[in-house]
Amino acid sequence: MDVSGENWGNKVGTTERDCSCGSWMNHWVKMTGKAWPMACSVEGCDEKATLGAHVYHANVEGERIVPMCAGCNKKGEKFNLKGGTSVPSARRDECAR
Template identity: 50%
Template structure:
């Protein structure tokens, strides 16, 4: 499934959320079946991806998790993702708590 790279935003108020995976980074790894990328998923950012960020997009259903750096995880407003970024559902009932 192809998902738009544009018009993403960080989902506010997710810092206290957890899942059975232990971290949102591990959640992304477990549910993407991919290796953790070395770089942040945000367009024009080359920082090291250190966490799984909760993101939303008005054109995409539900909250998603992407690999992100701590700086981009605090971005205000809309941003674009790099091409080919894998987004994983943050909905635990669809993923790690099935």
């Protein structure tokens, strides 16, 4: 997906959501075909990526998943993603495909 890495936001209230992949980390790996990255996807953050965070963007339909550290997952303000970050859909039904 070719979309700007600027002006992403955290989706609030997604803690209790689950995925048939077993975790949102597994979902991201399955949907992107990539290995889980060591660092958070938020520009300027080098903390360890420990969770699959639900994010949104005004120019992208639906919620997306990105690797993120716990601290950045609590950001209330908009943030930029590092270049090359894959942002697959957070739709649970896509796991079964």
